[in-house]
Each structure stands twice: as structure tokens, then as C-alpha cells.
Amino acid sequence: xxxxxxxxxxxxxxxxxxxxxxxxxxxxxxxxxxxxxxxxxxxxxxxxxxxxxxxxxxxxxxxxxxxxxxxxxxxxxxxxxxxxxxxxxxxxxxxxxxxxxxxxxxxxxxxxxxxxxxxxxxxxxxxxxxxxxxxxxxxxxxxxxxxxxxxxxxxxxxxxxxxxxxxxxxxxxxxxxxxxxxxxxxxxxxxxxxxxxxxxxxxxxxxxxxxxxxxxxxxxxxxxxxxxxxxxxxxxxxxxxxxxxxxxxxxxxxxxxxxxxxxxxxxxxxxxxxxxxxxxxxxxxxxxxxxxxxxxxxxxxxxxxxxxxxxxxxxxxxxxxxxxxxxxxxxxxxxxxxxxxxxxxxxxxxxxxxxxxxxxxxxxxxxxxxxxxxxxxxxxxxxxxxxxxxxxxxxxxxxxxxxxxxxxxxxxxxxxxxxxxxxxxxxxxxxxxxxxxxxxxxxxxxxxxxxxxxxxxxxxxxxxxxxxxxxxxx
Numbered sequence: 301x302x303x304x305x306x307x308x309x310x311x312x313x314x315x316x317x318x319x320x321x322x323x324x325x326x327x328x329x330x331x332x333x334x335x336x337x338x339x340x341x342x343x344x345x346x347x348x349x350x351x352x353x354x355x356x357x358x359x360x361x362x363x364x365x366x367x368x369x370x371x372x373x374x375x376x377x378x379x380x381x382x383x384x385x386x387x388x389x390x391x392x393x394x395x396x397x398x399x400x401x402x403x404x405x406x407x408x409x410x411x412x413x414x415x416x417x418x419x420x421x422x423x424x425x426x427x428x429x430x431x432x433x434x435x436x437x438x439x440x441x442x443x444x445x446x447x448x449x450x451x452x453x454x455x456x457x458x459x460x461x462x463x464x465x466x467x468x469x470x471x472x473x474x475x476x477x478x479x480x481x482x483x484x485x486x487x488x489x490x491x492x493x494x495x496x497x498x499x500x501x502x503x504x505x506x507x508x509x510x511x512x513x514x515x516x517x518x519x520x521x522x523x524x525x526x527x528x529x530x531x532x533x534x535x536x537x538x539x540x541x542x543x544x545x546x547x548x549x550x551x552x553x554x555x556x557x558x559x560x561x562x563x564x565x566x567x568x569x570x571x572x573x574x575x576x577x578x579x580x581x582x583x584x585x586x587x588x589x590x591x592x593x594x595x596x597x598x599x600x601x602x603x604x605x606x607x608x609x610x611x612x613x614x615x616x617x618x619x620x621x622x623x624x625x626x627x628x629x630x631x632x633x634x635x636x637x638x639x640x641x642x643x644x645x646x647x648x649x650x651x652x653x654x655x656x657x658x659x660x661x662x663x664x665x666x667x668x669x670x671x672x673x674x675x676x677x678x679x680x681x682x683x684x685x686x687x688x689x690x691x692x693x694x695x696x697x698x699x700x701x702x703x704x705x706x707x708x709x710x711x712x713x714x715x716x717x718x719x720x721x722x723x724x725x726x727x728x729x730x731x732x733x734x735x736x737x738x739x740x741x742x743x744x745x746x747x748x749x750x751x752x753x754x755x756x757x758x759x760x761x762x763x764x765x766x767x768x769x770x771x772x773x774x
Contacts (some may be wrong), residue, residue, distance in 0.1 A: 310495070312440035319493035324428040325448055326438030326486045327387060330394055330479055331367070331421040336362075337463030338414075339596050340611045341472035348472065348517045349407040353722070353731040354527070360718050362411045362594070367425070367636055368711035372563040375426035375704020376507070378585050382391045383430045388487060390423025391446055394484035402476040407527035426704040433691050433703065434497040445688050447626050464611025507563040513552040514563075518712065520545025520580045525719035564705065574693035574702070576762020577641075578709045581686060583755035584645055587748040591652055591675070591712030599743040603662040613668055620676035629632065629684035636766045637685040641759035644682030649752040651675030656742050660734070678752075689763060721747065 351359070378386040397416035402408035429448070436444045466474045481516050524542035528534055534542075557561040569575045571622050592614060599610040632640050654671030662668065687706070694702030722731065724747060725740035 305314035310435050312436055312443050313493055316493055317436070317440070317444070319489055320431065320495075321447060321496050322446060323486055323489040324431050326489070327391060327424050328428040328448070330391065330486070331425055333463075333482075334363070334398070334417065334421075334476070334479060335476070337466070337475040337480065337611075339593060340463045340607055341475050342597060343732060344467055344472040344607065345407070345410070349410065351407045351729075355407045355411070356731060357718060357722065358411045359414060361522050361715060363414040363421070364663050364711055364715040364718065365419040365518055366415045366515075366709055367421045368418075368715050369518045370419055370511070371426055371711060372704045373502075373511045373706035374422040374424070374507075374700075375707070375750050376563040377423070378427050378704075380506075381500060382496045382498045383427050383434060385492050387424050387427030387431065387494075388707075390420050390425070390427065391420050391483050391486050391774070392420075394420030394424060395480055396420075398476045398479040398483075402473045406471075418643065425707050429687070429691060430704040431494060431497070435495060443626075443630070445629060445684070445691065447629075448687075455513065461608075461612055461615065462527050464606070464608035467607040467611075488701060493585055505561045507556075507559050507561055509555050510552060510559055510563050513548050513555060517545045517549035518715065520548055521665055522719050522761055523717055525716070525723055528723055543631065568694055568705065571693060572762055573689065573764055576758060577593075577686060577690045578706060579692055579762070580641060580645075580755045580758040581690065581706060581709045582713045583751045584648075584682065584686070584713075584719040584757065585710040586713035587645075587648070587652070587751035587755070588679070590744055590748045590751075591655070591719040593718050594721070594741050594744045595655065595658070596739055600656050601661075601732055602660060602738045602741065603658055604660060609664075613664065614672060616669065617676035617679060620673070621680045624677070624680035624743070625684045629688055632685035632688065636764060638759060638763045638765050639691045640681045640685045640761050641689070641763050642756045643684075643761070644678045645681075645752040645756040647678030647681065648675050649678075649749040649756075651678055652745050652749040652752065656745055658741060659738065762771070 310320060312321075333543070337359065342359065345351055345359060346356055349355070360667060374386060374390065394417055397413055397420055400413035401410060401417065402483045405414055420453040429445070432448060464473050466472075466478075520541045520543075522545075524538050524540075527541065528538045552564075556564045557566050569578075586732060595614065596610050598606040599613055600607065610759035628640055628644075651671045651674030654674055655668065657667045690706040691702050721744045722740070725739060727744075731737060
């Protein structure tokens with residue numbers, strides 16, 4: 301049971317409905333923009349703070365780790381104590397951590413502040429979708445989620461340009477400053493226009509053991525793979541931390557199956573469309589994170605692009621998503637989610653293969669843009685149906701938990717991708733060495749293409765043909 305949004309239902313096409321959409325889009329955009337601009341700034345951070353490849357990985361992974369580790373808690377807290385309340389708290393936390401990132405004098409403090417950013421992101425990210433799920437009903441809900449996916453492309457379109465420009469003309473430190481005015485707008489709009497909602501039947505008890513074990517498991521795996529990349533061999537520290545991560549995650553599964561109020565309700569995964577959609581999310585988002593991470597860095601280090609040029613390179617992807625995602629979301633409600641969630645990742649895989657030819661002095665129009673366009677078309681067909689299906693495959697009263705699960709799966713995918721891909725590709729500790737990065741880039745992108753094909757196969761086997769078949773039985 302969900303607490304009513306307000307005395308009157310909110311209509312998507314109304315003024316208040318548009319304000320709610322604005323708050324949720326900008327809220328989720330804060331976390332998205334931050335991840336994008338930080339990737340563009342990595343070479344400059346390395347020069348300014350004398351950072352190693354492991355430092356650069358942790359600059360990305362410290363944020364991704366805490367974000368992924370606490371997303372389930374963020375969704376669960378929203379269901380229990382109010383989705384708007386936890387969303388607002390996360391936005392303020394994220395803005396404060398961004399300020400610390402901007403003034404960090406050492407790479408160690410930067411990494412620590414990035415970890416704090418991740419906690420704030422974990423509180424606000426599930427709330428953005430859970431608010432839409434609980435605020436709108438019927439066809440308005442599908443339109444709102446589709447618009448959320450498409451309008452998120454605006455943030456994606458602005459972030460590479462703005463981030464690259466800031467890095468080139470000012471300093472990497474200023475890329476964190478763009479979070480602050482966005483946070484002010486989100487807080488103001490949310491306070492005035494977004495209704496509160498919660499699961500009235502949810503226990504107020506927190507799953508402390510589950511939260512701790514999940515965070516410990518992800519930390520062990522991430523640190524182990526990152527240390528393996530830096531050292532070049534699986535030494536005692538690497539083996540020990542990887543083993544710790546595996547054992548902690550195994551214990552997490554056991555604890556969640558017995559907990560009175562689990563942050564990850566096991567019943568959700570007994571429904572095949574929910575488990576299948578999240579399995580597809582894991583594979584697809586691992587590939588997306590790997591492609592963008594390696595492409596932006598390789599364009600600068602190998603092809604000699606400026607930070608601004610590298611930041612603008614993926615721009616067509618986000619423009620296509622902005623234009624096409626709402627239509628893809630609407631189409632999936634008519635023809636069912638299986639077809640777009642199967643064909644979309646395969647189109648993405650073709651685009652990734654087209655991007656393999658990045659070499660020194662690679663021209664953008666002939667060697668980069670074609671792959672970017674094909675990749676963007678595939679993502680446009682995939683993201684909105686995938687997100688809508690992940691939320692629709694859970695009961696309404698678990699909107700926060702379902703959003704937290706799907707967001708956590710996507711973030712864990714990106715986290716492990718950035719930790720494991722450099723190791724699998726053989727880049728070692730030479731992320732800024734063109735001779736080493738060029739062949740590693742090709743290996744990494746081939747792995748990403750395989751992950752996308754795997755995501756298509758999972759969707760084909762587990763996602764229903766009809767949209768109404770996604771809903772769990774009453």
C-alpha cells in the first residue's frame with residue numbers, strides 16, 4: 301500500500317505533473333553528469349595530482365562503489381520514511397560532497413570525497429524513479445517514465461560539452477561545481493511541487509546486516525580487481541580481498557532470505573520478468589560503462605583529442621536518446637518490451653564494433669561518428685523499455701525497492717566493468733600510455749560487444765511479449 305500522493309491525483313499533462321518530472325529528471329541528472337564529466341577530467345587529474353592508473357580507477361570507482369552499495373538502502377529508506385524526504389536528503393548530501401571534491405588538495409581526499417558523493421547519489425537516485433512510479437498512474441506512469449528516460453538525454457547532451465569546456469579553459473576542479481546550482485533548483489522544485497509517498501505497511505526497522513554485507517562484498521571485489529590491475533599479478537592481498545568480497549556477498553544472500561525487513565526482498569526475484577530484466581540490465585550497463593570509459597580516455601590519450609573534443613564525441617548518443625526514448629517507451633507498451641530489449645542491445649553491439657578503429661589522429665566524422673550513431677540508436681531503443689519493465693515487474697508498494705534494485709544492478713555493472721575491463725584488456729598500470737592503451741581499447745570494446753549480445757539473449761529468453769504480462773500476479 302502506498303501513501304496517497306495528495307488530495308487529488310496528479311495528471312502527467314498538468315502543470316504540477318511537469319514540475320514533478322522536472323525535479324526527478326534534474327535529481328537523477330546530478331549523478332549522471334558527475335560521472336560523465338569526471339571521466340573526461342581523468343587525464344587532467346592525473347597530471348595535477350600525480351595520480352596513478354589505480355588512483356584514476358578509484359576516482360571513478362569510489363563513487364560507483366558507495367553508490368552501488370547503498371542504492372538498495374536508499375530505495376528501502378524511501379519506501380519506509382518517505383520518498384520525497386530521502387530524495388531531498390540525498391540531493392543536499394551530494395552537493396556538500398561535491399564541494400569537498402572541488403577543493404581536494406590530494407588524490408586521497410578526492411577519492412574519499414567521491415565515496416561520500418556516492419552515498420548521496422544512493423539516497424537520491426532510487427527516489428527519482430520511485431516518485432514517478434508512486435505519483436502517476438495508468439498510462440500517465442508509462443509516459444512519465446518514458447519522458448524521464450528521454451529528458452535525461454538533455455543532461456547527457458550538456459554534460460560532455462560543459463565538462464570538456466570547463467576542463468579545457470579552467471580546471472578539473474570546476475566540473476564538480478556544476479552540481480551545486482542544479483541541487484538548489486532540485487530542492488526548491490521538490491519542496492514546492494513533489495508530493496510525499498511511502499509504503500504504509502513497511503517496517504521501520506533497518507536491515508543493518510544486509511546493508512553492511514552488501515557494501516563489504518562490493519568493496520572486496522572492487523578493491524581486489526583494481527589492485528590486481530595495478531600490481532599485474534594476483535598476490536595475497538588481491539586473492540584475500542576477492543575472497544572476502546565473494547564470502548560477504550554469499551552471506552548477504554543468506555541474510556536477506558531470513559531478514560524480517562530485507563533491503564532486497566527475495567520475493568521480487570521469484571518473478572521471472574523482474575529477475576530477467578535485471579540480469580539484462582547487468583550485462584547491458586556493464587557494456588555501456590566500459591564503452592564510454594575507454595572511448596573518452598582513448599580519444600584523448602591515443603587519438604590526441606582535446607578534453608572538449610573527447611567530451612563532445614559521444615554527444616549524438618544523448619541527442620538520439622532525447623529524441624527517441626519517449627517514442628521507444630510508448631512503442632514498447634504497444635508491441636511489448638521483448639522486441640526492443642532484444643534488438644536494441646544487438647544494434648548497440650554493432651555500433652561498438654564500428655568504434656574499434658580509434659588510432660593516432662583518427663578523424664571523427666569517418667571513424668568515430670558512424671559507430672556513435674549506431675550505438676545511440678540501439679540505446680534509444682533499449683533504455684526506456686528496460687527501465688519501464690524493471691519497475692512494472694514489481695508491486696506498486698515496492699516501487700522504491702524495485703527502483704533501488706534496478707539502479708543498484710546498473711551501478712554494480714558499471715563498477716565491476718571499470719574495475720575488471722582494464723585488467724581483462726591488459727592495460728595494466730598504463731592507462732595514460734598510448735602504446736599500451738591502443739590495443740587494450742580494442743580488446744575492451746570487443747568484450748563490451750559480447751556483453752551487449754548477452755543482454756539481448758537474456759531479454760529474448762525472459763522478457764514477455766506483452767506489456768501487461770510484465771505485471772506480477774496479485
